[in-house]
Amino acid sequence: MSERSRRSPKRVHRALAVLTAALTTAVVGGAGVAEADVNTSPDFLVVYNNNVENMVPATCYGDDFGLFVSYLKNRPKSPDIFTVQQVSNTAQLAALTKRLSDELPGTYSGRIAIAEPGSMGYTSTCGKLKNQQTNAVVFRSDRLTFEQATTWRSDAPADPEAGTGGCQNLEPTTTSQDRVHNIAVRLHDTVTGEDVTAASVHWPTGTWHGPDCAAENMKEANEAVDRLGGTLKIVAGDTNAPPASANWWDNARGYGFRDPIAEKCGARDCSSAYNTTTNYRIDFLLVRSGNGFSNATTVTEQMTGGKYSGHRAVAADVRY
Template sequence: MSVRSSRPVRGAVAVLTTVLTTAAVGLTGATAAQAAVNTSPNHLVVYNNNIENWLPSSCADGHIWDRLITYLKGRPLSPDIFTVQQVSNQTQLNTLTKRLSDELPGTYAGQIAIANPGSMGYTSTCGKMKNQQTNAVIYRSDRFTYEAATRWRSDAPANYDAGTGGCQNLEPTRSSQDRVHNIGIRLHDNVANQDVSVASIHWPTNTWHGPKCADENIKEADEAMGRLGGDLKIVAGDANAEPDDAGWWNDGKSYGYRDPIAEKCGSRNCSSAYDTLNSRRIDFLLVKSGNGFSNVATVTESMTGGAYSDHRAVTAYVNY
């Protein structure tokens, strides 16, 4: 009987093997679809986030930022460009680019505004507020070749305590203010064979009456993009200003910048669903010389399973 039953068993095994192999191929395909690099020459996958609460891994709650990285791992395409604000220093940037390279498809590198920022006056290593803060642009080094950089400091009123006087660089006050040191870089896209310039900006907070100089700060950001050139220009970061402050958003529009979030919500003043810090929309991804967007989103806590920073990220596929 065992001999007679051997054929059906072998047949069943063959069928089961085929099913399992097919399932494995399907699973591999599904996994790949959720973890792929962007190979299109037509668009870039861009993210921006102020990572002020991304703490060292030695801190008990240093895992909080895992939520955004887990979210990125589940997206169809990993970021081509990721602008970050309030990164601590070169060491933390290196840690972040290594982690992205280890956990996401693609290889990542970054350029920082100031490698070793001055003290913000905070004393707790694991506190909510980082003692060192500056800005950086992260990019896929397996797609882009780094070409050039420009750096500049954001403006606040001359008398930043009173909020009076002309706009001028916010130099060290009672703290370093190196978090308002911006960086722009030009990259050559080896897939699209085009140059793209990207800036990571952080403008002064309301403590220093920064919103009063938002119009000057968008002007200086555009001038920095002009210095770098490029077929596509992206200015992203924490403006610490809402679209109506000092007319800066309208100025940016007049310079040729488009706001993917505003175009998605239908107005420069979006609903609370698009707020990026408390009840304000102050984090932006602005694009000049682009040909439209897709997959535009404000990355909310419900999308990541909880808070990952005080600020929400913004993202878009940006067309050349």
């Protein structure tokens, strides 16, 4: 029997879905031009992750988030899923999804962990723009439809300043830690008929001894995506913990997650060329239940033409 004859019903369904979408685009006049660069493949999703650092103006910290948007505009396919950390509030998330919808092929929506996060206690002019911080999942709503969400808080030691005691939820303080409130969403892929769950996480910094609880935070992230289910499960975000901290990365592998960047560099502990901050690789895109990836990338300042955030984005085409 030929390879063509052995195709599964699911593959046939996906192929028919893509053919139908292509014929629809051809009939609807100008729509083909407007969405020429969206991903219509049934085989993979284009996924990005970035701690956007509240997208402050370049006059504050020298970060120009517009450089990253320009980079996305020049990629072969626009993102299907974009997990983001340190978004200020619902107003800033709405501004982000509108900008992506206006400037990239496709239409974008998003879900945020906390609508109005508590104050981080900043007092400087630039700091006020970062006074609220939480996390969100942005997705291309012309392909992916929202089904369900779950949220949870990251852990730190019971006495987070001293770093003593067992791991427990890091509750808000006078310098709020609503930026450690995580969100996962289950999305339905209208091209494939499959469900995909994506989580955007931000774990506590070393100030709160967050890396000591990295293994517990990975466990809770895995449980969150399991609660929602889906053919693909993605956990991405700012861990504030290198892969060796508390063996969290090895535990993630034990849960079945794969790390596209580690597979590209050939080791758990990549060289500094793959750092996502000045000194560390602490931003990750982890995939479970997938069939591999391609185009795994750490988006450097050289690629964007300048500094766009205090964190480098990571990306991959994630296969079903």
